[in-house]
Amino acid sequence: MNIQQALQQATTGLNKTSPSASIDAQVLLTFILDCNTAHLVAWPEKDLSADQESTYLHLIQQRQQGTPVAHLTGSREFWSLNFQVNDSTLIPRPETETLVEYILENFDHEKKIKLLDMGTGSGAIALSIASEKPDWKILGSDISKQAIQLADNNKIKQQTSNCIFIHSNWFNNISAIDFDIIVSNPPYIANDDPHLSQGDVRFEPKSALTSGDTGMDDIKHLCAHAKNHLKNNGWLIVEHGYNQKQLVADCFSNHDFTEIEQRQDLSGHTRMTAGKKL
Ligand SMILES: C[S@@+](CC[C@H](N)C(=O)[O-])C[C@H]1O[C@@H](n2cnc3c(N)ncnc32)[C@H](O)[C@@H]1O
Structure with a gap:
């Protein structure tokens, strides 16, 4: 043949x-x-x-x-970097590059940013930003020890020196209170969403995908606790579902974030919300 x-x-x-x-x-x-x-x-x-x-x-x-192609090849490209992937976490998606783009555009002039990527998975967001901003200090965290192992492998693969990964259930092991940016692509799919039985997500862990009856549990938790770990004028930036635009904006404003901004992905869906701590 x-x-x-x-x-x-x-x-x-x-x-x-x-x-x-x-x-x-x-x-x-x-x-x-x-x-x-x-x-x-x-x-x-x-x-x-x-x-x-x-x-x-x-x-x-x-x-x-x-079986997803990325699981068969063991890798997926994100932000022009090659990431090792496995079934411990999400396969990085192109729409998540919107968060990376937003951060690089809005904080480009900042020399010494301290950034936390929560639910880092393969390390896609953390390592992409680290590769662009060698002077920034980046911390990635995840509840899955296997995901942290994967992120560490990707850090070695990409020879990154300004990023570390730790195991943590959201903020439980995060002691620092002086982040400039907390970014997250958290689980945000409703438990009974029919899309969970279609395509690649069937092969990804539910712990990386689902978040209560409306998909909002983890975003609410991040909004409620991020302020204790952000500097004044620090930013919380999250990815969310295309149909959660208003719910997420309300959640940010209920927790007193200001200057709330939303961004669309390449398909024109609002998939990212950012807000500033007063
Ligand atoms: C949607 S995936 C995102 C992975 C990666 N950031 C990306 O964009 O490709 C969500 C990640 O959040 C992690 N996660 C779920 N619950 C968590 C928790 N309570 N604390 C920390 N991380 C959590 C999952 O293990 C998973 O890696």
Whole structure:
């Protein structure tokens, strides 16, 4: 079987179960062949070895059963960095780059920011900001020890020196009270949301996704406690669901945050809220 035949067979096989069959087929083949997409285009007639073919077909079979591509390759790109991922936490999503962008735009001129990324997961937000801002001090925390191990692996992979990760149930192990920014992409899906039985989220831990009957429990907790750990004029910035715009804005204002700002993701959904501690 050559590259072109492998891609055709895989795409046909994935069409019924994946919304991105052709891209999945390409990503998995570049993973097996340890090459980039340009190589697939340049060498369509190149044969796969017997080992490559059987490993590829096995991955395609797992993908047909729903396993996320990122779990099959063990990695996902975020903010142009390559992150190791596994089933201990969320696979980083493109919409979360909105938070990174917002922070870099709004605090670009600040030299010595101290930032806390709560529910850091793979470390995607913390390490992306750390890579852009080597003078900032970054702390990432998560309730999952496996996620902290993963974030530490990513820190080593990216040779980051200005970021550390600690295990903590929200603020329980956070003693500092002088953060300039607390950022979080917390769990925010309602417990009975039907999307939980569709797509990649079926393979991600509920502890990274769900937050009570309305999806708001963790955001409410962050709003209630962040102020004890922020400097005056410090900012709380959270990602939330497309349908939680008003609930989150109200939650910020009920906890006396001011200058509340909201941002849309690339699909035009309001997915981020920021507010300043007086
Ligand atoms: C939606 S995921 C976000 C992961 C990562 N920040 C990202 O954007 O890809 C939420 C993360 O919050 C963590 N989490 C859930 N409950 C927590 C708690 N009580 N304290 C700290 N972290 C928590 C989960 O383990 C998970 O890693």
